[in-house]
Amino acid sequence: QEISIRAALGAGRARIARELLLESVVLGLIGGVLGVGVAAAALRLLVSIGPASLPRLSEISLDTRSVAFTFAISLFSGLLFGSLPTWKYVFRQRSTLLDGSVRTTSISRERHRARNVLVVTQVAMALVLLVCALLMVRTFAALHNVDPGFSDASHIQTVSTWIPDQLISNSEMVTRTENDITDKLAGIPGVTSVGFARAVPMDGNQPNWDSLYLKGKDYGATEPPIRFFNYISPGFFHAMGTRLVAGRDFTWSDIYSLRPSVIVSENLARESWGSAQAAIGKQVREFSSMPWQEVIGVAEDVHTLGLDEKVPATVYWPAMVRNPYDPQPAIMASRFVTFAIHTNRAGTASLQSEMQQAVSSVNASLPLASVQTMQEIYGKSLARTSFTLVMLGIAAAMALALGIIGIYGVISYAVSQRTREIGIRLALGARKNELRWMFVRPALLLTGIGVVIGLGAAAAVARLMRTLLFGISPIDPLSFVAVPLILVLAAALASFLPASRVATVNPVDALRVE
Structure with missing residues (x-):
């Protein structure tokens, strides 16, 4: 009706079309401006909570190209949706001025x-x-x-260190140094238990996988299934709050005497021998040239790779073992380890300072890395x-x-x-x-x-x-x-x-x- 009145007053089709398109374009641009404002605020929020594993997270921003794209989309939307009624009612139809149709139809x-x-x-x-x-x-x-297979994550402090060959070449001395660091960390006020491992659950480090042979089982021409391997010290399970459902933990006597012993996860025990208790005393090995290792304990299942990943069947080797790959050197130790420290001071700056002092008192050349609580690791997962x-x-x-x-x-x-x-x-x-x-x-x-x-x-x-x-x-x-x-x-x-x-x-x- 409005178009009919304007036409009756002498407005041409082009003028009416320009007015309709202008109204539509202005609405589109207003929407675009509001959208950019909301996007700028939302983007800051998303970047702040985005996972650290997201590539180039810090580079995400609302740049000139984004704004230009939004302006172009807003302009295009205004022209597109404004042109549809313009074409229909201005160029295709001649409305009859006040013909009563508005009232009756x-x-x-x-x-x-x-x-x-x-x-x-x-x-x-x-x-x-x-x-x-x-x-x-x-x-x-x-x-x-x-x-997750561990408990009280907010009170577990983790810290990593690396002992290079140039600093200590003897593998046994590497383990003894790590043992000394464990004792020093255990002496910090408020610390209740300490242990170390090559990797702690969910820390993002690449896992070690390899085949595992069970004594008495004939594999024929096939290879046994691969398992997740980790190397741990005595006390690591206690520090992490991981339960031993059968058997016992390693001792330092087991470590230094190179006793052929191993701990397996509960799901591996059930899969291989039917139950956790039945696994105790069984023997396994990684290679045919490797001596058989006795299962002395079974630990509860741990979500090593993340809560949303299937729990891997895991073998826990002692922190120091006979070298299964090469007889020279005869002993193999984990040079990169992560310490798990159970304390109600986890996450505090004072604890970090005392941890550095404890490590430096053993060897001043050893730095600390990846200082974080298990709660932070859990959140990242x-x-x-x-x-x-x-x-x-x-x-x-x-x-x-x-x-x-x-x-x-x-x-x-x-x-x-x-x-x-x-x-x-x-x-x-x-x-x-x-x-x-x-x-x-x-x-x-x-x-x-x-x-x-x-x-x-x-x-x-x-x-x-x-x-x-x-x-x-x-x-x-x-x-x-x-x-x-x-x-x-x-x-x-x-x-x-x-x-x-x-x-x-x-x-x-x-x-x-x-």
Whole structure:
């Protein structure tokens, strides 16, 4: 109608088209400016919580190209969505000025269908992202319920050191030096237990894998399965809070006498001999040229590679062993080790200073590295999952907001366009609750269609996310029931608010519209 009036007053098609395009472009650019502002704030948050393993994390920023791209997209969106009505109503149709059609006809089927398609699409997209976000939330919760194989992580301080060949060439002296450092660290006030290992759980160091032969088992022409290897000192399990479910720990007498002994994980014991207790006294070795090693203990399973990874079957060798690779030298020791120190002072600067003094008192040339608590290591192991959760959560919240805005906008516009019809219905005795339901019902119908479409898409996307999930199925019943209910409730609220305006319509005033 506005276009008809302008045309009747002498405005040309080009002028009307410019006005419509200008309005659309201005709206698009305003949206782009607001989007850049929100993105700049969100980006700082995401970078601050992003996992350290994410490549070039510190270089992520909102640069000139990003802003230029946003400006171009905003401009393109304004031109695209402004050109559609411009082409339809300015260049393809000649509106009849005040022909009464506005009062008597409903919204054209084409316009009605276009808006409905947009609403259905928004609801479907929101459902997909909300389902993915809820799956990640449930994964995060499942990970937190997993026993990592160590306890009291906030009170376990870890610190690494390296003894190069140039400093100490004799392998036995390397182990004795590490033993002396252990004793010095144990003497620090507040320290209850100390041990060391080649690697502590979840520290990101590359694991050692190799085959393990079981005495009495015939492998034929095949190789035995590979196992995770670690080299530990006496007291390491105690410091880490890792339980021995059978047998005993190493002693320093075992270490220095090179007693052929070994400790295995509980899952390896069950797999190989049926139970943890049955493993005690059994014999294993890494190579056929290596003497058989007696299993003296079985430790509880440890999530060495991360909470979301399968627990590896693990063999714990003594910190010093006979060299299985080369008889020269005859003894092999771990030159890079990480000490685990159980203390209520973990993470404090004073403890770090005293640890440096303790190490320096044994050998002043040994530096400390990777000073961190097990709680920090534990948190880093969850970094990928938590970061993915945040990203999906932000996307899901935006999609839900767009879906609600879309439904609210459609119903609100429908109410404003049908004010005269509402007045007539009220004048003929229609109840206001019936009129509200007349607008809420199509909104719920559109939401239902979007939910059905979205559930199919969400099921497909969830299967692609299988590697990110832990402890739940990609087709998680709770997620696929809760999210549709949330969307339906949000849609009901978004449609009820504008539909409630029918209660304020005065039939007399409505009949005088236009």
